[in-house]
Structure formats: structure tokens, C-alpha cells
Amino acid sequence: MKILRTEKILCPCCMEEHFVKTVSVTEQNTFKTVPVDYQAEYFYCDQTDEFYADEKQVSLNDLAMKDAYRKKTGLLTADQIIEIRSKYGISQTDLCLLLGWGGKTITRYEGHQVQDMAHDTILRKVNSDPEWFLQLLHAGKRFLSDSAYKKYLKTATTLFEQDHDMYLRSAILSKYIGFFDKPEATGKKSISIDVVTDMIRYYSNSLNVTNLFLVKLMKMLWYADALSYKRYGHSISGLVYCALPMGAVPIAYETIIDISTINYKVVEISDGIGYKFLPTDDKTYPHLTPEDISILDTVIQHFGKASKADIVETMHQEDAYKNTKPNDIIQFKYTQTLSLS
Numbered sequence: 001m002k003i004l005r006t007e008k009i010l011c012p013c014c015m016e017e018h019f020v021k022t023v024s025v026t027e028q029n030t031f032k033t034v035p036v037d038y039q040a041e042y043f044y045c046d047q048t049d050e051f052y053a054d055e056k057q058v059s060l061n062d063l064a065m066k067d068a069y070r071k072k073t074g075l076l077t078a079d080q081i082i083e084i085r086s087k088y089g090i091s092q093t094d095l096c097l098l099l100g101w102g103g104k105t106i107t108r109y110e111g112h113q114v115q116d117m118a119h120d121t122i123l124r125k126v127n128s129d130p131e132w133f134l135q136l137l138h139a140g141k142r143f144l145s146d147s148a149y150k151k152y153l154k155t156a157t158t159l160f161e162q163d164h165d166m167y168l169r170s171a172i173l174s175k176y177i178g179f180f181d182k183p184e185a186t187g188k189k190s191i192s193i194d195v196v197t198d199m200i201r202y203y204s205n206s207l208n209v210t211n212l213f214l215v216k217l218m219k220m221l222w223y224a225d226a227l228s229y230k231r232y233g234h235s236i237s238g239l240v241y242c243a244l245p246m247g248a249v250p251i252a253y254e255t256i257i258d259i260s261t262i263n264y265k266v267v268e269i270s271d272g273i274g275y276k277f278l279p280t281d282d283k284t285y286p287h288l289t290p291e292d293i294s295i296l297d298t299v300i301q302h303f304g305k306a307s308k309a310d311i312v313e314t315m316h317q318e319d320a321y322k323n324t325k326p327n328d329i330i331q332f333k334y335t336q337t338l339s340l341s
Contacts, residue, residue: 001025013045013052031069038068066114075120078110084127089155094148098140130160161260168255169193175252179240187225187235187332196237197261198285202296204277208304214275215246219311222248223299226335236292243324247315302340
């Protein structure tokens with residue numbers, strides 16, 4: 001028995017006013033043939049050595065027993081169901097509408113009715129898959145008020161972007177695991193995706209950078225890391241670059257540019273399509289140091305208004321590129337002769 005609190009009240013057991021303990025005790029019960037242990041709350045009267053419960057405690061104890069059953073059988077608890085709904089900021093009624101359930105179903109599941117496995121599986125999918133919730137939202141738009149729809153759409157979109165970014169970040173890091181012990185490939189810096197995205201946004205937001213397409217951006221990233229290594233003995237981002245026909249390209253670049261904080265559009269160009277990087281609303285760069293900013297400004301000064309052909313040609317003249325076999329990793333040891341200083 002654990003004492004939770006003590007208060008002076010009229011005790012219904014002995015019908016006297018005295019200090020009565022509120023206690024927590026371990027109860028054992030059977031629900032749907034499954035034995036469960038759970039913590040129940042009671043009042044305890046020292047004078048009669050008796051436990052008793054008021055209406056509120058009876059309700060809480062019943063819920064505690066059913067949540068113990070849910071945990072033991074692998075179902076979501078009532079609080080977990082509440083958390084899923086709160087995650088999207090959606091009302092009980094509106095969630096039922098989107099799922100095609102009776103209007104009071106969620107209310108009951110957040111209370112004393114234990115859900116079946118089928119409904120539990122659907123609730124878990126809602127929790128783990130914001131993209132699916134967006135599909136439900138689109139399909140059920142006619143059932144919702146315009147203000148509710150917009151509210152849920154904004155929240156679910158944010159969750160989807162966060163979920164999407166988590167997947168992308170994991171995919172990027174998985175490609176860099178093999179380079180953690182290769183400082184000449186990483187520039188003596190562990191990769192920071194936050195730093196990389198800040199670098200890309202800094203270039204994209206600069207008024208002194210024009211026609212920032214993918215090839216140009218990749219070279220400007222390399223020049224920033226190479227110049228940092230030349231000046232300070234380490235790169236800025238920890239990116240690992242390969243020597244491709246048009247110059248340095250970081251590993252996993254195609255995944256990096258899809259992170260939600262980066263803004264680009266696909267445009268038609270003479271030889272196919274191109275990725276043009278655009279300014280973002282966020283003009284802060286919390287993961288860049290003043291030294292990093294200085295490096296980026298130097299790169300912008302040299303290449304901000306340069307054409308793709310110009311920066312590729314300059315890259316081809318760098319010792320780092322000339323001393324690297326095609327498709328091999330560019331070693332940072334060659335940056336001492338970098339054309340930028």
C-alpha cells in the first residue's frame with residue numbers, strides 16, 4: 001500500500017471526521033478471461049482498517065484494470081488513443097467521421113470500452129502514417145467544416161513533412177556510416193544534415209547568387225567545404241564528394257535536396273529538366289558559425305553569378321579533381337592548392 005495523500009474529511013466508514021489516507025494498492029482481477037494486475041486507488045480509514053472508494057475512484061479503477069488488459073494483450077491504452085487524436089488536433093467526432101465509425105466510438109475507446117484488434121490496428125496506422133491521414137482527410141472533406149478541415153490539413157501536413165524528413169535523414173546517414181572513420185573523405189567532420197540544409201538555404205537566399213541549379217549548387221557546396229578545410233583544417237558539412245564528369249557531387253545529394261526545408265522547382269531546360277533552387281521564408285541559419293558564413297560569402301563572391309559551365313571548368317582545373325580517378329572519392333588533402341583563398 002502506498003499513501004498518495006492525506007486529508008481531513010467525514011469518513012463514511014466510521015462516520016467521524018478525521019484524517020483519511022488516499023492510497024494506491026495492487027489489485028488482481030480477470031477481464032475477458034485474462035488475469036491482470038493494476039494499481040487501484042482507495043480511501044483508507046485507520047480507525048476501522050477498511051478501504052472504500054467513491055464514484056470517481058470506482059471509475060478510475062475500472063479504467064486502470066482495462067488499461068492493464070490492453071497493455072497485456074497488445075492494445076492501445078485509453079491515454080495512447082487520446083494522444084493519437086491530440087497529435088492531429090482532431091475532435092472525437094471528426095475522427096470518427098473520417099474513419100467511418102459511429103459518432104461515439106472514439107469517446108468510448110478513450111474511456112471504458114476496450115477496442116477490438118481491427119480498430120486498434122487502424123488507430124495505430126493513423127498514428128504512424130500522416131500521409132494516410134491526409135488521404136482520409138481529403139476523402140472526408142465534405143463531412144467537415146471548412147475551418148476544421150484547414151486546421152487538420154495544416155497539422156497533418158507538418159507531421160507528414162517531419163515524418164518524411166526523418167526517413168530521408170536516416171537514408172542519408174545510412175550512406176555515410178562507412179565514412180565515419182575516413183577523415184580524408186569527410187574533411188575531418190562528421191556529417192551534419194542540419195548544417196548542409198543551412199548551407200543550401202544560405203546560397204538559395206543570397207541576392208548575389210543567380211541561376212542556382214543543381215550542378216552549380218553541388219560545386220558551391222564542395223568549394224565551401226574545401227575552402228574551410230584549407231583555412232581551418234576541417235570541412236563545414238562533413239559531406240563526402242565523388243569526382244563525376246561535371247565535377248564534385250556529394251554522396252546522397254538526390255536525397256538531401258528533398259528535405260522539406262529546401263525549396264526547389266523542376267524546370268525545363270535545353271537538354272531536359274533541371275532543379276532550380278529558390279529562396280525560402282526562413283532566413284536564419286542556426287547551425288552555421290560566423291566562420292562558416294565567411295566561407296560561404298567567399299564562394300558566393302567567386303561563383304554566385306557564374307554560369308554552370310564556368311564553375312564546372314574551374315572545378316576541372318583544381319588539383320583535387322585532377323588527382324582523383326573518375327567516380328572516386330575526392331580527398332580533402334588536395335585542398336591546399338585550391339584556387340580560392
